[in-house]
Amino acid sequence: MFLLSKHYRKILLGLVLLIIIFTSIKTVGPEEEGVVLYVGQYDRTVEPGLHFILPFGIEEMEKIPVQRQLKQEFGFRTVEAGTTTQYSRENFGDESLMLTGDLNLANVEWVVQYRIVDSYRYLFQVRNADKALRDMSESAVRKVVGDRTVNEVLTVGRQEVATSVEVLLQRMCDEYENGIRIDQVVLQDVNPPEPVKPSFNAVNEAQQERETLINQAESEYNRVIPRARGEADETIQLAEAYALTRVNEATGEAARFNSLFEEYVKAPEVTRKRMYLETMERILPKIGGKIIVDERGNNVLPLLNLNQPEKQ
Structure with a gap:
């Protein structure tokens, strides 16, 4: 009887030791914090690792995954x-x-x-x-x-x-x-929601089609408008160049006329004769058949064939 009770004591002691070990040794993982409660109230916070707490539920530990999403x-x-x-x-x-x-x-x-x-x-x-x-x-x-x-x-x-x-x-x-x-x-x-999903899909398709048409219109706009603007700029530049040419020609003619007038004022007879000769020099080469007459138109002067140099 005594030996049997002694054996039970050892078993009971072993159970108590196991309970103490399981209730007092706690492991906190690397992504966790351990919050220790003493009789249900907050006592301390422990870092990852092996920790000992009071057994038999006197202290409890809550493991909180603070490093985990x-x-x-x-x-x-x-x-x-x-x-x-x-x-x-x-x-x-x-x-x-x-x-x-x-x-x-x-x-x-x-x-x-x-x-x-x-x-x-x-x-x-x-x-x-x-x-x-x-x-x-x-x-x-x-x-x-x-x-x-x-x-x-x-x-x-x-x-x-x-x-x-x-x-x-x-x-x-x-x-x-x-x-x-x-x-x-x-x-x-x-x-x-499922009952109205077909209607929403139809609306989305219409919106996508609208966006497609808008993009196409913008693409056509970007293709046509810059070309039209370029052609307009080219026409304007050509007109400005033509206007500048005409103005320069008119300015040159006016300056030539003014200089010629100044020379005419200084020597009217000489200037008139020179102008006559220069004009005849420009006109005569353009005339095909040439006939020279006197002032009264009575006699034809067959002095020379003025067309012969041109033919030669």
Whole structure:
């Protein structure tokens, strides 16, 4: 009886030692921080490595992944990650379906990527910080989407919506002091609801066709207008050159006339005779048959054949 009880004591002691070892030795991973609670209250924060705490639940440790990027998905869930990621969108319509500013419905799926930067605030400042972050994310997205039209949310305004949500969500986290930093908000997919999707697709096709026609018109404009402007500039330059030539010729003729007039004033008889001779010198070579007569026209003077030098 005594030997049996002694054997039980050893077994009991061994169990107690195992319990002490399992409840007092904790390992904190390289991406984590350990927050130690003493009788349910915050006591200290420990770095990655092997740590000892008081056993039997006197001290407890919460491991917080402060160096890891976490994410929350809205409107869908990742079923299997890998080369071909598989998603599930069933039963998440309450998260993604929202009203836009022009009273249309849009199915918005998004991802919030965040990090825990303060373990103490994350655990103690807000109750259930992860759920609170989900609620804040939905509130921020619904607010931003509600201030924009459905076309902005579906097409050109998607990036601006994501940026606005990120800024607003970070401001809310700072106000709640939940120890979370928002890294990025990504709009995974934005679609109209299934019943009205064909109508939205038709509108998008019409908008794309409009953009195509506008681009074609601008291309034709850029092809025709510069050529027309070039031809107009060429015509203007030719006209200016012609005008300059005529003005220069007229100026030269006027200057020649003035100089000739000055010489005529000085010696009228000599200048008149010289002008007569110069004029005859220009005119006579252009006349085919030439006949010389006297002043009264009575006699023809056959002095020489003036056409002979031209023929020779």
